[in-house]
Amino acid sequence: MKISVNTEIALTYLSSRKKQTVVASMGVMFGISMFIFMQSLMKGTNDYFEKMSFTNTPHIRIFNENKVADNHMLRSFINDQSEKILTNPKQLAQSPGITNPYGIIDQIRRNPKIAAVTPQVTGNVIYTSGSVELPGNVAGVEIDEEDKMFDVQTNMISGNLHDLNRVHNSILIGKGIAEKLSLHTGDNLTVRAGNGNMLVMRVVGVFSTTVKQLDETKSYANISTVQSLAGKDRSYVTEIKVNLVNYNDAPAVARDLETITGYKSEDWVKANEQLKAAFKVRAIILNSVIGVILLVAGFGIYNILNMTIYEKIKEIAILKAQGFSGRAVTSIFLQQAIYIGLMGGIIGLIVGFSLTFMVSRIYIGAGTLKYLPMSFHPPHYIQALTFGIITTIAAGFFPARKASKVDPVTIIRG
């Protein structure tokens, strides 16, 4: 390969001032490796928290929501041509159940984006043991489906979740409930529903999630048990839980389901708005930090090239006297910037990867978090290199242009 004179001169200048070259490319290296490290950490933790939120919320929940009375409803009572004016509209209690839930479930199962669908009956109850009462809610579920969706099994600390299907009127309770009512697997527990129905249930297992508030209120029972506790028939379902193949599709699929079913369907993004807000805030902080690092690296390059040009001004004049055009001189100095950027950039990629890898091996051991969640996401590396190169070119541009404007006569005359 034939390298051009400009390249040859650029490389000679870089190698004749090794120390400055190394310092400048270290700046770029630092910027790029930090970029990669921080991005990997952020994406890793974001992904982790997203996944965590899916251990107790489905991607989409379909339920019946109370509605504010509107003209449309009024018309179904007084259906004539008169203008109707509704003042002071109020919330209307809808029947809490979903009509024809199994029909809906069959229908939405056909959507290829949907991975799992399961019905649930939720009832507010009061747990009683001895003289102690504790408010909470019981989720009537098909435990096998529930386990598939939320991996209930990993949360079990005693008992067996499959006993829910085997033992009549059985219940799985949260660790908080077990502690407060001093219950163990095999004990009996009285559950009272809002309508006054009471049921003595057998505790077949205790589970512990990472969320304390859940552990102190939540219990699982068979869907039919909860249906009868609520005094309803087998078609009574309060919500349908849907998991998708790709959870990022949730907002779009939720919109579809809402129009198909006519019920409120809430995606996880809406249900976890504070999580998303936290992601955004963190992204802003991170991008500012990276911006500052790259800015500093850019100034390093700018500074070094400016110094080089100041020192080499006579040589620039000589090159021009020998017929190097302004464009050739620009190329010589811009190339120096690019080589500094490339060198720092490539080392930065390696350092960034190693750093990410090393940190991903740090044992944390808090709750279900064993190791720091780091993501290894190739686009981060491409982005980092692109940003690095853009920064170097921007930083090299002004000194290079200055060099191209050197007037040979003024300099050579002295």
Added chain:
Amino acid sequence: MENIALKASGITKYFYDPVKMQVLKDINMEVIKGEFVSIVGKSGCGKSTLLYILSTMDTDYEGTLTINGENTTGQSLNNLARIRNESIGFVFQFHYLLPDFSCLKNVMIPALRLGKLSPKEIEAAAYEKLKMFGVEDQALKKAGKLSGGQQQRVAIARALINNPAIIMGDEPTGNLDSKNTGIVFDLFMQLSKEYGQTLITVTHDEDFAKRSDRIIEMADGEIKRIAGNNGNKSQNNK
């Protein structure tokens, strides 16, 4: 007239710093292809200033300049750079080499820039030029480490590398002993007579000037006298 290498008409130049001062006053001159011209005059009379204008490096003047039949006045800086690279070799009053590069590279750079020959051929040519001035043993040394006279000879070798139509020198032998001055003079003469290259040199060396084809004598920014030597090729422009 296609045998005119360089023609300057009405060249006038002012310096404005610290006060407005006219350095060159209506300079008119013609140099024929293959001619060896010396410019002499007292220090400060404007010889270097004129040479910078003739070399197209200085574009801030009044009048017109024609090189090899091409009008260079008012041309873009990029075009002028190309003309210099191709047709003008310049030896500065204070021999300026690039100190980070070897002598060989210094000589090669203008040719690499021109890009007419392969790097191998250029290297061979550069060696040959260094040999002509007896500095081939310094070829691989960094230019900054040479003595003044050695640097000047490398600088002359560099000016010749592209076989330019016109070679301009601002006291090219100012730092040389009489033996090396002799070598340079003989070589310049050979270039002009055998290869038809045009030489314009500013010199304080009377002997050197007398042996060239023509002497242009300047005083106070004007051409005072043009004297042909041996009657050959002498021209009068006033």
